[in-house]
Amino acid sequence: MPYAELKAFEGLAAAEAGRGKDPVNEPMIRHWCEAMGDTNPAYAGADPIAPPTMLQAWTMGGLSGHEGRSEAYDALFALLDGAGYTAVVATDCQQEYARALRPGDGITFDAVIESVSERKTTKLGTGHFITTRMDVRADGEPAGTHRFRILKYAPAPRKPQGKRPRPVINRDNAGFWEGVAAHRLLIQRCVGCGELRFPWLPGCNACGSPEWDTVEASGEGTVYSYVVMHHPPFPAFDPPYAVGLVELAEGVRIVSNVIGVPYDEVRIGMPVRLAFRRVDEELELPLFRALDDGAGESTRGARG
Known part of the structure; x- marks a missing residue:
């Protein structure tokens, strides 16, 4: 598959006019902080803010997904699947914050396919790194940017190798x-x-x-x-x-x-x-x- 076919997707929308399924709310903030073990008092009390790293959480579509995902994004994945790059793994993300999010803020967002790498060979297999940039707004104001990178790859063949793990032998067994x-x-x-x-x-x-x-x-x-x-x-x-x-x-x-x-x-x-x-x-x-x-x-x- 010529790399130019993949490169042509750069700059196209990955999601348009997306809307968070729930406004920023205290129960989700509390669950997040409990899961992360974060006891910062800024995230509780009479006027709490949301932890900044929750930025992506407010945009997630859950099991039913979002209606705003673009045809271009689906077409890119279909092209890669057809070329044998059927596996996917998340590799890293980067976030920038423009303002604090507070309970009641309504979340909207747009996303763009920012880059598609040339073919890379990794331990998992050969494939392409895809980076999307999501611009998040709270009640229409810029709230932050979330960059998310995945590897879409063809799994490398695996063969059993090495020894089995040793059993733990002690005085009791x-x-x-x-x-x-x-x-x-x-x-x-x-x-x-x-x-x-x-x-x-x-x-x-x-x-x-x-x-x-x-x-x-x-x-x-x-x-x-x-x-x-x-x-x-x-x-x-x-x-x-x-x-x-x-x-x-x-x-x-x-x-x-x-x-x-x-x-x-x-x-x-x-x-x-x-x-x-x-x-x-x-x-x-x-x-x-x-x-x-x-x-x-x-x-x-x-x-x-």
């Missing part, structure tokens, strides 16, 4: 990981009341006893619940994949991957069996394989 290394899934059992618990804890939730021993899980279980992870693509993970909350035959539940069937075929109630998979030269993890697929990783049942 070291025995569990020692069991995993020996292909045993160990469940804590309270010596005081016999309650089973997972994950491992230093004391019993039922009776408070700090004394415990272990039992080895049979490895049989069912999918109690699950999610399918699509995004974000972390290093060493290859989405999409299913993460299940598996209820073991012993009654406790464990979170782990469900394997052996496509991610979109995992179902609540599906029977699964414990399997161990070495994910790199240092780390082995307990996973759960659907019982209708018997090949693959080492599976272990109870050994008495």
Whole structure:
């Protein structure tokens, strides 16, 4: 796509005769200050002003959007989408303030496509930076200027790389990981009341006893619940994949991957069996394989 086609959008309107959905008001000021932890007395009391950085908040259209967005802005995005630049991320903004905003001020604004960059290559992918300038008015008087820059880009292909994050091993759960290394899934059992618990804890939730021993899980279980992870693509993970909350035959539940069937075929109630998979030269993890697929990783049942 010739850059000249994009450059031609510079100076065209992005929004015309926009109007804030609400006048400046004290409830929104209060919510903003509470969220930001800003206790400046200028934003409360008998004659408050709005925090200057709220400038854009008064112009936002919410889920239903604004009617004032221009055809040129939509055409620019359609052109970029058609060229494969389908992703977008906000990069930065700049604000200038002309006067304080007070409760009751009615907000109007116009916006212009100020610049479209040449093609740039970033870690996210290749694309174009688009800067819009919004001129904000309060009851017809200039109130401030808001410049907003986004990157419209084609996502760079991502491949799993590096090692999985290491589990945090401490004195309270070291025995569990020692069991995993020996292909045993160990469940804590309270010596005081016999309650089973997972994950491992230093004391019993039922009776408070700090004394415990272990039992080895049979490895049989069912999918109690699950999610399918699509995004974000972390290093060493290859989405999409299913993460299940598996209820073991012993009654406790464990979170782990469900394997052996496509991610979109995992179902609540599906029977699964414990399997161990070495994910790199240092780390082995307990996973759960659907019982209708018997090949693959080492599976272990109870050994008495």
